[in-house]
Amino acid sequence: MIVDGGTLMMETVTFQTEDFPAADRFAIWCERMTQLMGPMEMASEHAPDFQARARVLQLGALQVWPMALQPMRFRRTVRLLRESASERYHISLVLSGALDVRQDGRHAVHGRHDLSVVDLSRPFDCRLIGGGHLAMIGVEIPKVLLPLPEQRVERLLARRLPGKGGIGALLVGVITRLCGETDGYRPADGPRLGGVLIDLLSALLAHTLDAENVLPSETHRRTRALRIRAFIQRHLHDPGLTVSTIAAEHHISVSYLHRLFETEGVTVAAWIREQRLGRVRRDLADPALATTPIHEVANRWGFADPATFSRTFRSVYGISPKDYRRRHTQGGRSSSDHRELLSQGTASARSAR
Template sequence: MIGTVFRSDEVPVEHRFDYWRELTHRAIAPSEMSSEFADDFWARQRLLELGPLMVWPTAHLPTGFRRTEKLVRQADPEMYHLSLVLGGGLGFEHVGRAEVYGPSDLWVSDTSRPYDVHPPADLGREVITGVGVDFPKALLPLPPARIGQLLGRRLSGREGVGALLTGFLTGLEQQADSLQPSDAPRLGTVLIDLLSAWFAQVLEAEDALPPETRQRALMTRVRAFIRQNLHDPELTPPVIAAAHHISLSYLHRLFQEDSPGETVAAWIRVQRLEGARRDLADPNLGSTPVHTIATRWGLVRASDFTRAFRGAYGVSPTEYRAQARSVDAEPSPLWTRS
């Protein structure tokens, strides 16, 4: 597991808001925080340290955050802050801009400038959910003047690299319990590459990114595209290359440089087999025929699927399903090999 988790239910009710406020102050730039529900507060938050980046998935009752000129003078960590709204709504005022944000909206702020975050007046006791990211300005390979064009703007996490960034951030919390501390630096590198690629896309400044950043961000997009299209039996390296406007040879080189010895086709096969393995172990899919599950993962030839499955996990799909039912437990290390 990576990160630490705060649950307000574990704190006496009269101390919950103050405890959460102090926790938040230690994690990000200090701000004045207030809530009309402070006397009966509820919040859940995980703090994930990914190298120099801090990611904090959170759910809480409506709260206001106000960073004043005085607080900026007292402490400025020289960070950019990204907020992704997942549920509820928030108003945000920064660098002379005022916007209202809803689900899948993002904003960027600068800890060196005042800001005011406030819930809509009609939100009531609705829980606000989202993900915050704080990272040093020096990590971005784009000049501050260009980033300044994004501050306080309502940006979309619904398409392009913004959607990929949204998926990565939400996936971090979903997988946090299975990730190890040794994974954190690598995840931090992936995240800063995604942030850089997203900023560059929004600013139409992709050429300003270092080649290695563009390449790593492209590799992340390629793998996400493959995962989203595993059901398609026509998903092949030429199709993937065409979808990303790159040559087939460059696609193969990307995989070789990212994971030496790994081919595009082999990675696709591993992802499909692992998806089928999970479905075969799912008791909710116990009545679904094996060939139907295989087809859902783009494995349309039954004999090829059975042979590949046995080669990867040591048993046939039918045998694996029977064993998973009989032990009613997690698969053995042999079965989860990838």
């Protein structure tokens, strides 16, 4: 087990079977899964030399753990529940392979970007199927944190919840980005990010149950704000993206849109600018795009006027786009210098809002 992170990044725990002798790997993996999810019967035809890796992120009361592993079976029986019951839900997001889930007489096979809900206080039988290493992300959430009656949630157990459109796609995007960018988060970000996942999961379950009316108004507000942010990110390339077009697309007033972003501590225009600058900054640092003219990179992300873009970039990051590209792609600064420069620029941008 490896503990990653320090005072400046979110703490995660990494566990990989390759750290142990082949004959012991499956037993050690089973022990680790028992610690995460409670007692289970586990089996795999790959047990003699089991290959698996997982990271555990603590987000307040939630745990999120991406993992890659060989096919296996997890099963909780009535007998095991008598030993230890857990008042939590386990949400699985399939990234590759398939997950066969059986609970409460329901059965479904989940494929890529499907989500499933399992009640850890009831018997279940789950099989990871496919070839090679399968990739999944698990989310553990206490039942009391979901603002939905348990009797309603139980109607969704083992049901395939698609994650390729609507709220499901938004939830999948947040989970996958979170698991891929942990270095950018601080320990204090954990509870806030956990709250984001709870809001999105609650919205997805309520939508599937046609029970949005039972959600708190604050959950509706935060979910709408997340949807709008995702819309903006998909349309950053469009120079016609304005407050008015965003409001019209989401059937809300301009004033209400401004209020949504005010509660997030940022104006709509400032957030759009920050996202666009971030995409430009990324492309300017990409050696594969080193021959692409800077004005084309800027235009690709919605900056139609080169002079305005150049002034904006310099005001935020304290350096011209040309100098930033040269220093980043030609080794003029170390990576730590760049991180310091960009953190200063981001702080400057926020203070100017």
